[in-house]
Structures are given as structure tokens and as C-alpha cells.
Amino acid sequence: MGKFRREKTTIEKIKESKILKVILEDTVLKIILFSVVGCCLFAIIYYGFGIDDYLENKSIYKEAEELVSEKEYVEAVSMLREIPDFKDTGELQNEIYPIMLHKIDQYLSNENSPSSEEYISSMKYNLSLSVKERAELKEREEKLEKLQNIQLTEVREKLKYTDPYEGMPEADIEYSSWGSPTEIEYERDYDAKSVDKRVKSFKWIHKDGQGRIDEIKTLMIKQGSVWGEPSISHYYVNQ
Structure with a gap:
């Protein structure tokens, strides 16, 4: 064997x-x-075992806590959005929510629409809100919209008596004392150029009773605002 x-x-x-x-x-x-x-x-x-992820999330949370202590709430909730599942995130969000809501009420009462909009937008997209909290935020959002409409009407009313000036936003020109332009001319190869190099001209051509041009107002637009001083040219026609 x-x-x-x-x-x-x-x-x-x-x-x-x-x-x-x-x-x-x-x-x-x-x-x-x-x-x-x-x-x-x-x-x-x-x-x-994910220890590295835990330590990274903890670091982000600590930074968010520091921002809250410095009253930088918008930046804090933006950071918390990166760690929605971290164990203490929900607790800190619950602490921040009433503070930010109160700040919005203060901004609205002071007619500070830019800050109100910043806070509402931040809370809307960065915080995990309950149905009740979303309803409370929606209420403030509607108040903000009404405030912005009132402010826009007031601004446009003032623009009616304002001549275009260097630096005036393009969107405000039609509401100025000059109204909407009668002609818009684009420089050569306008579309082929980069946005910061594009130039166009707005013209207001006025004619007398016989259809003859007696005045031309001109301004240049670059990067979304009036570029240089607007000009007015008068033409005298022999009778």
C-alpha cells in the first residue's frame, strides 16, 4: 500500500x-x-470603515458651528448642506432656522429686499424644512415679492425724470426720460466677439413735421451698461 x-x-x-x-x-x-x-x-x-469620511464631515460641521457663532448664517447652512446625514446636522439646522426667520422679518420691516432675498434663498435650498416651516418661509417670500414690486415701481418712476448717464444699466434705459431707442446698431462682427468686447449703439432719431431729422441722441452699450457719455446732435434745416 x-x-x-x-x-x-x-x-x-x-x-x-x-x-x-x-x-x-x-x-x-x-x-x-x-x-x-x-x-x-x-x-x-x-x-x-469610513473613518476618513467621518472626520471630514466632522470638520465641516465644526466650521459651520463657528460660522453660526460669528452670525454668518447663510454661509453656515450652505456648509451643512454638504453633510445632511451627519449626526448633529439636524440639531444645528433646527437651531439656525428660527434665527434666520427672525432676521428675514427684520429685513422686510426695514425694506431691505436684497438681504431678505439672500436669506430666503439660502434657507429654501440648503435647509431640510418641514411642511410648516416651508409654509412660514413661503409667507415671507410673498411679502418680499410685494416689497420688490413696490420698490421697482418707485425706481422706475424716478427714472422717468432721469437722462441716461454713463454706467446706467441697459435694463433701465427704456424707463429713462429718453424712453426706448428708435434704432439699435451693432458693431461689425458683434456676435463673434467675446461678451466683454461687444459694443452696440442706441439711437433716438427725432424728425420735424416734414419728416426731416432735426435731432439724434446716441449712447453706447458695453457689458450691460452705458459706455461713455451719451451725446445729442442737432440738425438745422433751412426753411
Whole structure:
């Protein structure tokens, strides 16, 4: 009856390895070996169990907390949006919500529509709100819309008595004392140029009772506003 030779296990092979014996007998090499193994185990635990994600989220949360203490609420909720599932995010959001809502009420009472809009927009898109909270925010949003409409009407009423000036926004020109232009001319290759180099001219051409041009008002538009001083040219026609 023949004898069967048992195959050595991997562990047995490692134990008999001459290289391993040398390493284990050398203290320095032993330290290096255990250090490498330790680093590998640490990396597996650190990344495999999400410790790195936890520490990063905790850092973001701490920064958001500091912003709240500095009353920089808009920036704080923007940061909290990055870590919606972090264990303390909901608690800090609940702390911020009533503060921001109160700030909106203050801004609205002072007719500060830009700040009101900034806070409403930030809360709307960055906070996890309940049905009740969304309803409260919607109420402020409607108040803001009414305030903005009133302010816009007031601005346009003043513009009716204002001549165009250098730096006036293009959108305001039609509401100025000059009204809407009768002609708009675009410089050559207008569309081919970059936005910051595009120039167009607005003209107001006035004619007398016989259809003859007696006045031309001109201004240039660049990057969304009046570029340079507007000009007025008068033409005298022989009777």
C-alpha cells in the first residue's frame, strides 16, 4: 500500500520560510515587518470603515458651528448642506432656522429686499424644512415679492425724470426720460466677439413735421451698461 504525501499548508510553508526566519531573528527587520503590517491594518480600518469620511464631515460641521457663532448664517447652512446625514446636522439646522426667520422679518420691516432675498434663498435650498416651516418661509417670500414690486415701481418712476448717464444699466434705459431707442446698431462682427468686447449703439432719431431729422441722441452699450457719455446732435434745416 503506497504512502500518501500530505501537501503542506500555506501557514506551514510560511513558518519554514528561510526569509521569514531571518526577519524574525533580526530585531530591526522585525520592527519594520510589524510596522508595515500595522500600517496596512490601520489603512484597512481607516478607509474600510469610513473613518476618513467621518472626520471630514466632522470638520465641516465644526466650521459651520463657528460660522453660526460669528452670525454668518447663510454661509453656515450652505456648509451643512454638504453633510445632511451627519449626526448633529439636524440639531444645528433646527437651531439656525428660527434665527434666520427672525432676521428675514427684520429685513422686510426695514425694506431691505436684497438681504431678505439672500436669506430666503439660502434657507429654501440648503435647509431640510418641514411642511410648516416651508409654509412660514413661503409667507415671507410673498411679502418680499410685494416689497420688490413696490420698490421697482418707485425706481422706475424716478427714472422717468432721469437722462441716461454713463454706467446706467441697459435694463433701465427704456424707463429713462429718453424712453426706448428708435434704432439699435451693432458693431461689425458683434456676435463673434467675446461678451466683454461687444459694443452696440442706441439711437433716438427725432424728425420735424416734414419728416426731416432735426435731432439724434446716441449712447453706447458695453457689458450691460452705458459706455461713455451719451451725446445729442442737432440738425438745422433751412426753411
